[in-house]
Amino acid sequence: MKKIILLLLTLSITNFNYAQNILLDSIVQKNGFPFQNDKNISFQGKGWDVLLNEIKQSNSVLLGETHSTNEIPYFTNAIINEVDFDNYFLEVDPYSVDIIETKIKSLSPEQLNLFVKEYSTNFSFLEYEPEFALFKNLVKRNKKVYGVEQISLFADQMIISTLKETSKNKKVIEIYEQMLFNSKQLADKEGLEKYYLLSEDCLQKLDLLLMLKLSDKERKQIEALKLSREIYTKRNHPLRIQLMKNILLNQMPDWNNKKNLFKFGSVHVPRGETILTKTDIYDIGSLISNIEEANFRKSLHIMLVGKGENDNTSFRSFLNVLKDDQWYCFDLRPLKKSILQNKLKVDDIYLSRVIKGYDYLIYIPKVTESKNISIK
DSSP, X not given: OHHHHHHHHHHHHHHHHHHHHHHHHHHHHHTEEEEEEOSXXXXXXXXXXXXXXXXXXXXXXXXXXXXXXXXHHHHHHHHHHHSOOSEEEESSOHHHHHHHHHHHHHSOHHXXXXXXXXXXXXXXXXXXXXXXXXXXXXXXXXXXXXXXXXOOTTOHHHHHHHHHHHOOOHHHHHHHHHHHHHHHHHTTOOGGGGOGGGSHHHHHHHHHHHTSOOOHHHHHHHHHHHHHHHHHHTTOHHHHHHHHHHHHHHHHHHHTTSOEEEEEETTTOOSSBOXXXXXXXXXXXXXXXXXXXXXXXOEEEEEEEETTOSOTTTTHHHHTTOOXXXXXXXXXXXXXXXXXXXXXXXXXXXXXXXXXXXXXEEEESOOOBOOBOOOO
């Protein structure tokens, strides 16, 4: 008798799971719309029309990406060509962004090339050719660009060199020179030893600088270097997210009532809890969603995934819809509605968080890896 009950229970669970998978597949198919690249930094097709309509109605648009591809900067440029944004936010620290933006605006093409040749390895994600081209496009359009991130392990020489150029304190300049020399000495080391920001010498020099007379701008950057070092050495991801939120809040008077485009790694911009399944952090996407909601406005959260990337078992229902070389725009909101109405149960935590955190999922038929800026 116990074996019969167990068998019936197993069959019941199997049938339930099968029915849920059928429902998931059905909703995905009904809300997936193809579109295609038209080779002119644009797209055409129903999926593109649906997406553009939503973007135009939203005050803040958040793109959750996989870094270092050619296709996502292309997609971002296509959006910028169709929709007029006031502000652009990217996952690079604000000091590096300010330095690079200033150089693009003030230097001749020849001078800019020399600057890029010397410091492009300090640019973080802007070291990649399509990202740098996108950045230059935004600067030339006179869009306000904001960096939201801790200082990269690679960025110390560019930032310290710029501080040295603007400092008026001889003792401070001497320390900057020592830091630059020591950083360059470590460049040929292997592993983590090559990163000057992680060294004890760097920490000692930062503490020494903070005891000296600095301008407010210098002090902020030295404190930012020290905090970034702490995030790296302690591998403190929650502190990193706190910093990113703090940067956004401090900048909020400048962007709160304007149309904004954010482009960050996909873990950062869902409106709910992070899609990192082993934590329950609420990242900047949640903060922006709450700010827009409190102002009776709308944020739009879009996740971009390349075919063959990420956990394909989680996205099986979406992959089954894809055809040929078409891009696909999937509206995730009907899935979320079915989950909230207890009609659909999604046991996959990652997929569940994607559905609840994002409004749209964009599937790219093929992604290619970006190359670094080519030095002329």
